[in-house]
Amino acid sequence: MENQQQLYNQYQKIKRFVSVDCVIFGYEQDQLKLLLFKRIIPPAQGEWSLIGGWLQEDESAETAAMRVLQYITGLTDIYLEQVHVFSKPDRDPGGSVLTVVFNALIRVEKHSNQLIEKFGAKWFAIDEVPPLIFDHDEMFKIAFDKLRLKGTYNLIGRQLLPEKFTITQLRNLYNAIFQKQFDPGNFRKKVLSLKMLEQLEEKDMSESKKGAFYFRFKDIEDSNLYEPIFRNAIKL
């Protein structure tokens, strides 16, 4: 028993700087996009990076990430999900910093572009992401992998697509996430079989002569959490 005591005593409580970084995904013009920021302070000034911030005294990591995102986009109620913690003591040139990385899913249409321009931000198509500072490249890779994994057992889109959307738009989102072309007919049948969407009266007439019915996500939370949806979306 004295050994457990030792485990607690031998090593001190030591404080460390804690920050959050946000991998902000958006969807626009049939493309999955990533919001990046041109760093305005040294080191690595002028290079692209994720946006982040320092954890304050009375904040959880989630709260801090939300605060940063709200400040940048003006949006409240952004969807957040923890991705990974980066904590190697030498990972940040400015000293030992522990960083919690979050995925943030945003409706691009909803937020003001002016706000974003003020911060030197730019949306990049997911397959045209430039090199990022420090270990942000790895952060993005892990974050994107996590988003894709989630997409195989959860229907993604509630937070990325507009309130009402067509099945084709949803399919384009999946095409973008998994970088493959889903079969239109099969995708429709699969998605509707999940009974997570409800069809609206209204049609979108902008994409075709016939028009496509709008759908929206039902109000229930994403339930069947572990049911495989697109089983073979990610290939070897």
Add this chain to the structure above:
Amino acid sequence: MENQQQLYNQYQKIKRFVSVDCVIFGYEQDQLKLLLFKRIIPPAQGEWSLIGGWLQEDESAETAAMRVLQYITGLTDIYLEQVHVFSKPDRDPGGSVLTVVFNALIRVEKHSNQLIEKFGAKWFAIDEVPPLIFDHDEMFKIAFDKLRLKGTYNLIGRQLLPEKFTITQLRNLYNAIFQKQFDPGNFRKKVLSLKMLEQLEEKDMSESKKGAFYFRFKDIEDSNLYEPIFRNAIKL
């Protein structure tokens, strides 16, 4: 642009205590088990908890978790995986602490029971876990869910089973993880079709008259990372 500056300046770099907690899984006697510790210091003295420790100056969270596990079990090369970060400022009665939770997978047979007894530790069957201190209940739940999710697209067992094991043992592990009975014949065929195991000459004669061939995991790392294996293991 001045606004991004503001985001960096307005909020200070503030340090916070950082700890790690380990959800230690083991497998013994056809049961998935969790290693818990009787807390010897106030508050909540005498109650069961996960084991943890303080992050030191020159450590990553992974290093700290590994140090704690090594100290407890005497093992090196323990399999670790990040689970989640808990960082609500009021979650620890002793002050604002950010905790990184890890899953640790251990071969029960390999480590000394004496070491564990010295620390007031005890293995609990996964369905007989007692109430835990603070938010450790939630930590365990999230950690177990994560292990199960992983089990649906990865073959779990490399780190939990002995070096050589029978298919029946592997199946019992999956029975324990998913709390259901996998069909012996189908499980065997499925697992072998993954070509991740190699059959040894030797047989285990202890469980049956006929004897069962031992298998071992091939040396390659767990590759086909996203291929669904047991698609419907977790039911709604």
Add this chain to the structure above:
DNA sequence: ACAAAAGTGTTAGCCGTACACCCATGT
């Protein structure tokens, strides 16, 4: 011979995939 676990074979049904086909409508 029997029991009991190991291991193989068989079948029916479900599901994913590919692709043909019809629908509605603006030009």
Add this chain to the structure above:
DNA sequence: ACATGGGTGTACGGCTAACACTTTTGT
């Protein structure tokens, strides 16, 4: 009428789940 995307139907192949069946050997 025809081109275009929306939406439905079908047919094949592979996989899963259930379970029957064979093998092996200690008692």
